[in-house]
Amino acid sequence: MSPRRGGQDEESRIRFRPNPKGSRPRTKDRPTHENAVAAQVVTVDRGRYGCLLGGFESMDDGGDLVVTAMKARELGKAGVVVGDRVGLVGDVSGSPGSLARIVRVEPRTSVLRRSADDTDKIERVIVANAAQLAVVTALADPVPRPRMVDRCLVAAYDAGLDPLLVLTKADLADPAEFTQGYSALEVPWVVTRRSPGVIEGLDAVREQLAGRVTVLVGHSGVGKSTLVNALTGADRAIGRVNDVTGRGRHTSTSAIALRLPGGGWVVDTPGVRSFGLGHVDPDRLVHAFPELAAGTDECPRGCGHDEPECGLDAWVDAGKAGPSGRARLESLRRLLRARSGLPDY
Ligand SMILES: Nc1nc2c(ncn2[C@@H]2O[C@H](COP(=O)(O)OP(=O)(O)OP(=O)(O)O)[C@@H](O)[C@H]2O)c(=O)[nH]1
């Protein structure tokens, strides 16, 4: 079975988009590789993609074959990231040393992106097809960083992912102080704590993650690895990938999808400490602060929300954005300033 390579024919397909009215959509109705095998990307490491045959759902049914693949040349510069649903051709046996080819990337239901920094408009997709973004924050050691949390919430909003706060180390500090800051926002949160030998609160976390694909982000030291290990137990998918590629998990700084024993997946993002938001439009940024966005009706036309006439000050002072309104407005303004390269004072 030798799969057809993209040549003249492939180019003409591309050139025919968009289709003239009434004609059949050529690219949709005639896939390049009818026999491509469906899979979903669970790891990306230096041009090698670990692809779970059948996709995340198949593994919930007990399948677990991860095949190593590379991008077929015909995909060009198209990015392939963890979570992408792909079509594979070639050797999909998954036997040691085998290498399949990714010939197709299916349309994504969601894309989590970041910019290199806040002034950079070029976005990079980190994870595709996730449903939820869990922001892992320690309540102490290291001290919580609400602005970092706000950044993650903006990224979640921008990606269309449901946010979830996972507050760790509740054995060291009371969660109430932190959660108050987000009460007006209605972001769901769960709390974990360590008591000798065990992490408590995992059932509540599992409940929030069950049956969904959740991206986990968190600053260094917050206990994200502890959490991932406790939730996933043995890294089944990873074990298979390592058999094939001979590369260990710790060599990778890119995202990695891990199956949850009760169903659902978590995507760990070891290389992602925070989100550069340069690609996010300022207007969208404001709307990621829902309790403040409602107050922008009070603003003069074209308000940049960081000037003396901005109506949000009165909105916050009137208590309409909850007890943490002022702090959240300051956080929003810092993000707006950071985007325009102004000092983050
Ligand atoms: N007191 C307390 N310590 C915890 C808890 N969870 C994790 N830790 C400790 O916090 C430290 C950091 O945990 P990690 O899981 O390595 O944190 P991480 O977020 O993965 O950090 P990086 O490895 O730097 O990315 C370790 O010493 C853990 O044992 C908790 O609930 N309570």
Ligand SMILES: [Zn+2]
């Ligand atoms: Zn304003």
